[in-house]
Amino acid sequence: MTKTLIRGCDALTFEGTKPVFLNAQDILIEGKRIAALGKSGTLGEAKKVIDAQGMLAVPGMINSHAHVPMVLFRNAGPDLNANDWFNKVIFPLESNLTPEDVYWGAMLGMAEMIEAGITCVADHYFEMDQVAKAVEQTGLRANLAWAVFEHQGYERFEQTLEFVERWQGKAGGRITTWLGPHSSYLCGPEFLRRCAEEAGRLGVGNHLHVSETREQVTLSLERYGRTPVEVVAEAGLLDHPAIFAHCIYPTESDLELMRGRLVGIAQAPKTYLAMAMGLADLPAYLERGIAVGLATDGAVSSTTLDLFEQMRLTALTQKDKAGDAAVMNLDTVLDLAFQGGARALRQEALGNLKPGMLADVVLLKQGRAAAQPVNNQAANLVYNLGAGDVDTVICDGQVLYQHGKHLTLDLDEILKEVRSRLPRLMNKDLEKKIAEYPA
Numbered sequence: 001m002t003k004t005l006i007r008g009c010d011a012l013t014f015e016g017t018k019p020v021f022l023n024a025q026d027i028l029i030e031g032k033r034i035a036a037l038g039k040s041g042t043l044g045e046a047k048k049v050i051d052a053q054g055m056l057a058v059p060g061m062i063n064s065h066a067h068v069p070m071v072l073f074r075n076a077g078p079d080l081n082a083n084d085w086f087n088k089v090i091f092p093l094e095s096n097l098t099p100e101d102v103y104w105g106a107m108l109g110m111a112e113m114i115e116a117g118i119t120c121v122a123d124h125y126f127e128m129d130q131v132a133k134a135v136e137q138t139g140l141r142a143n144l145a146w147a148v149f150e151h152q153g154y155e156r157f158e159q160t161l162e163f164v165e166r167w168q169g170k171a172g173g174r175i176t177t178w179l180g181p182h183s184s185y186l187c188g189p190e191f192l193r194r195c196a197e198e199a200g201r202l203g204v205g206n207h208l209h210v211s212e213t214r215e216q217v218t219l220s221l222e223r224y225g226r227t228p229v230e231v232v233a234e235a236g237l238l239d240h241p242a243i244f245a246h247c248i249y250p251t252e253s254d255l256e257l258m259r260g261r262l263v264g265i266a267q268a269p270k271t272y273l274a275m276a277m278g279l280a281d282l283p284a285y286l287e288r289g290i291a292v293g294l295a296t297d298g299a300v301s302s303t304t305l306d307l308f309e310q311m312r313l314t315a316l317t318q319k320d321k322a323g324d325a326a327v328m329n330l331d332t333v334l335d336l337a338f339q340g341g342a343r344a345l346r347q348e349a350l351g352n353l354k355p356g357m358l359a360d361v362v363l364l365k366q367g368r369a370a371a372q373p374v375n376n377q378a379a380n381l382v383y384n385l386g387a388g389d390v391d392t393v394i395c396d397g398q399v400l401y402q403h404g405k406h407l408t409l410d411l412d413e414i415l416k417e418v419r420s421r422l423p424r425l426m427n428k429d430l431e432k433k434i435a436e437y438p439a
């Protein structure tokens with residue numbers, strides 16, 4: 001078994017939900033797992049040594065909701081509200097995508113995530129065989145869901161079931177697959193019930209958008225006399241693992257419905273700020289023990305696949321929303337950023353640097369002027385360090401990135417492929433394509 005010794009770093013670990021920073025540590029990785037963590041010099045030797053003096057080791061970050069290949073359309077629809085953004089920009093552009101485009105978009109997005117210290121992503125998109133191939137190649141870990149709309153019909157839905165079976169446990173166990181009904185507003189109660197039944201049969205979860213905007217809640221009440229959370233709960237989706245993307249507008253009774261269930265809420269405040277969607281009241285989830293993970297969403301709405309930004313914005317926006325600087329304190333936001341995603345994805349062996357955990361480890365440099373002096377390591381991590389400080393990224397025991405170089409992908413080749421596709425991809429042919437889509 002390959003042994004790797006990370007030598008001399010500081011390390012972020014967790015005791016329960018509480019972050020604990022340790023100084024001058026060695027981390028021993030054997031195969032895919034962390035074998036030991038202890039005072040530097042006490043863990044013996046290994047053939048492969050990574051000198052991490054002055055660096056901070058953190059658990060690989062978990063992106064609990066993304067549409068990775070959308071990086072192809074980065075910055076394509078700025079300054080638009082959600083409905084216009086979706087109908088006038090995203091749907092027409094996405095209709096230009098071929099499976100190969102999705103592959104190259106996934107590769108670019110995965111390069112970006114690796115550079116930002118993300119080792120695991122819950123991705124929700126189309127042509128997911130292409131995304132799975134990219135995961136296999138880049139060495140990342142992923143939970144993949146093939147997004148499906150009700151108007152595409154049950155035949156398409158059944159193809160997504162085949163995808164779930166085709167890729168479950170592949171890439172040496174780094175890939176897990178769930179179902180991906182798009183949302184509670186583009187999939188009706190009957191369709192969602194099928195998703196719950198199939199999730200039960202396959203032993204998987206569902207990943208979907210729920211209660212993203214006030215309008216969606218109003219529409220759901222008009223259509224079904226029920227909130228979006230009530231609709232998905234009645235359909236049985238809370239009886240299986242689930243990721244609810246955004247879920248900004250649950251009612252008090254919706255929150256009670258989610259209490260004690262296997263649901264994780266994915267939060268991407270940069271998207272909410274950019275699209276003026278409002279903010280979730282996160283303490284209300286946390287008080288009820290509902291799992292909350294951080295997410296990037298797609299790069300068209302949030303511009304980057306960077307969880308450092310989302311972590312910082314989560315802390316700042318929640319303080320502002322509550323009118324209380326004590327809300328979303330350092331302990332809470334670090335727990336959400338590193339362990340919350342693992343809880344949301346039901347990945348118990350991720351989110352912490354402890355013996356027995358999977359070896360998803362990120363080393364951060366702490367030398368920039370803006371990150372010195374380190375008077376408070378927790379505050380430094382939340383407010384001062386960022387994607388630009390990532391030095392080394394390890395996933396499943398494999399080094400994916402070190403000292404600014406990718407070891408599993410060729411970024412120049414990816415950029416060349418992406419650029420060659422842009423003229424065709426960015427052709428919107430708007431009126432025609434809007435007419436083809438159901439509102």
Ligand SMILES: [Zn+2]
Nearest residue numbers: 209245297298
């Ligand atoms: Zn989304």
